[in-house]
Amino acid sequence: MSTFLLTFGLFLIVMVGMAFGVMFSGRTIKGSCGGLNAIADADKCLVCKKDIDPDSPLRERLACPRARKMLEEMEREQG
Known part of the structure; x- marks a missing residue:
């Protein structure tokens, strides 16, 4: 005990x-690299500044309206 x-x-x-x-x-x-960064049409990761793979399967999986809304909110906070 x-x-x-x-x-x-x-x-x-x-x-x-x-x-x-x-x-x-x-x-x-x-957040970690990838994730919501993968659905952005950006060339580089927002966290580590490395190149994002354009053929990442995360882009297809996270291409939902909720994920897009979260990305837009993130961009508004940064911009």
Whole structure:
């Protein structure tokens, strides 16, 4: 029982520390490469600035109205 409590406490401290680190760093959490970046007709990724594969299967999978709306909102926030 004490091992469980010690482990749980350690994980809790680590998670709280990470949460405070994200909150106080002043940076926003960014998405990974690909994903919504793949549906844009851009030449480069918005996150890492690498070239986007024009034949990516993500372009077809994410070409839905909801994904387009999310992309437009992202562009408005950046622009």
